[in-house]
Amino acid sequence: MTESRDQLLMLRVMRMAKPKFQEPICMSVDPGDPFSQPIQEAVSQLTGQESMEYVVGEFLMAPQTIDNIYLGETLTFYVAVLNESSQICTDVCLKADLQTQTQRILLPCKLQDANAQLVPKEFLGQIITHEIKEIGQHILVCSVTYKTAEGEKMFFRKFFKFSVSKPIDVRTKFYNAEDNLNNDVYLEAQIQNLCSNSMVLEKVTMEPSEFYICSEIKIPYSNEKNPEYVYLEPKAIRQYLFCLSPNTTEHSLNHYRGVSSIGKLDMCWRTSMGERGRLQTSPLQRMAPGYGDLRLTIEKIPATVKLGEQFVIGCKLHNCCERSLDLVLSLDSSLQPALVFCSVSGQHLGQVPPNKTVQFSLDLLPISSGLQYISGIRITDTFLRRTYEHDEVAQIFVAA
Numbered sequence: 001m002t003e004s005r006d007q008l009l010m011l012r013v014m015r016m017a018k019p020k021f022q023e024p025i026c027m028s029v030d031p032g033d034p035f036s037q038p039i040q041e042a043v044s045q046l047t048g049q050e051s052m053e054y055v056v057g058e059f060l061m062a063p064q065t066i067d068n069i070y071l072g073e074t075l076t077f078y079v080a081v082l083n084e085s086s087q088i089c090t091d092v093c094l095k096a097d098l099q100t101q102t103q104r105i106l107l108p109c110k111l112q113d114a115n116a117q118l119v120p121k122e123f124l125g126q127i128i129t130h131e132i133k134e135i136g137q138h139i140l141v142c143s144v145t146y147k148t149a150e151g152e153k154m155f156f157r158k159f160f161k162f163s164v165s166k167p168i169d170v171r172t173k174f175y176n177a178e179d180n181l182n183n184d185v186y187l188e189a190q191i192q193n194l195c196s197n198s199m200v201l202e203k204v205t206m207e208p209s210e211f212y213i214c215s216e217i218k219i220p221y222s223n224e225k226n227p228e229y230v231y232l233e234p235k236a237i238r239q240y241l242f243c244l245s246p247n248t249t250e251h252s253l254n255h256y257r258g259v260s261s262i263g264k265l266d267m268c269w270r271t272s273m274g275e276r277g278r279l280q281t282s283p284l285q286r287m288a289p290g291y292g293d294l295r296l297t298i299e300k301i302p303a304t305v306k307l308g309e310q311f312v313i314g315c316k317l318h319n320c321c322e323r324s325l326d327l328v329l330s331l332d333s334s335l336q337p338a339l340v341f342c343s344v345s346g347q348h349l350g351q352v353p354p355n356k357t358v359q360f361s362l363d364l365l366p367i368s369s370g371l372q373y374i375s376g377i378r379i380t381d382t383f384l385r386r387t388y389e390h391d392e393v394a395q396i397f398v399a400a
Contacts, residue, residue: 008085011158016076018273070167071135072279080125083118092116092146099139135164167195174286187242193232199269201230204240208263212244262286293321298394307369307400316359319352325381326351332376338368369400
């Protein structure tokens with residue numbers, strides 16, 4: 001095959017876009033001014049406007065410029081091969097590739113193996129769509145092969161370059177709410193509109209991993225008719241808050257140590273003329289807090305107790321290491337002057353295998369009123385003679 005400057009066929013590529021609202025001529029009209037009415041009538045005859053005071057026209061017009069292409073949108077273009085010569089061309093085939101910075105994508109084109117025949121002044125065309133999944137420079141490569149009337153094989157290629165930008169910026173921040181009661185994680189997501197035009201966020205959801213159950217924390221907005229759809233002007237930011245809870249209370253604590261996969265954010269939006277876009281983040285990772293070899297959780301505790309009345313708290317010890325622990329409980333009331341331990345110090349809790357738990361209860365007597373901390377719980381591993389200190393593990397209000 002030969003590539004010559006004198007080609008019998010021509011290639012045309014046109015991006016398909018939705019029309020835009022015609023921008024009207026906006027003028028303030030004084031109904032008391034006798035010259036305003038003739039001016040408005042003259043402008044209406046010229047542009048078709050019913051009123052010069054409306055900022056949005058009633059007519060649609062074809063786009064005069066090529067709009068920016070953003071990540072997550074669907075690129076739609078029309079490709080056509082025209083025979084502007086006086087000869088008949090046979091075995092006409094068209095191949096379309098999209099080359100990015102990381103890969104080369106073969107676009108679905110029915111003309112690739114068409115082997116069609118084009119008589120003079122005839123053309124073949126097809127609409128091709130592709131979802132944009134990368135940012136940066138893109139090159140659309142269109143190759144045409146055909147045979148002339150003399151049987152000579154011909155081909156030519158054309159390149160079309162365009163750049164893809166980020167439509168939105170997503171910033172995430174994790175808050176580890178793990179305390180003595182739960183393993184919840186809070187995710188704050190800030191979404192900023194980086195487009196040159198306004199957009200409407202139709203959906204922002206969190207798809208959690210298999211270890212978590214997600215719920216969105218919403219605040220009712222009285223000034224929004226439909227809070228599910230969020231209008232974002234260029235450079236505007238919207239915040240979302242999600243709470244992720246472990247899907248079971250008895251789940252292995254090893255899944256919450258080190259780097260843990262939380263899930264993905266899924267976002268859908270529409271621009272001014274209803275063009276749809278969708279993005280999904282890569283799996284979000286958070287660094288879970290380290291519990292060490294042994295973790296103490298408070299399973300049962302009253303919210304309020306009376307001064308001088310004994311109460312009971314329920315505790316659970318989790319063995320987070322990979323070896324067995326032989327545990328002994330010690331109590332030190334000097335670290336909590338307002339509370340006195342009534343349980344026996346030095347009791348043996350037994351051996352706890354890896355990733356297992358042991359439960360015990362403690363009796364306390366409040367001797368001072370107010371909000372008091374529970375401290376002074378000491379757990380000793382007799383195997384390694386290592387003592388784990390647990391202070392300020394919970395709060396309790398003592399009423400006088």
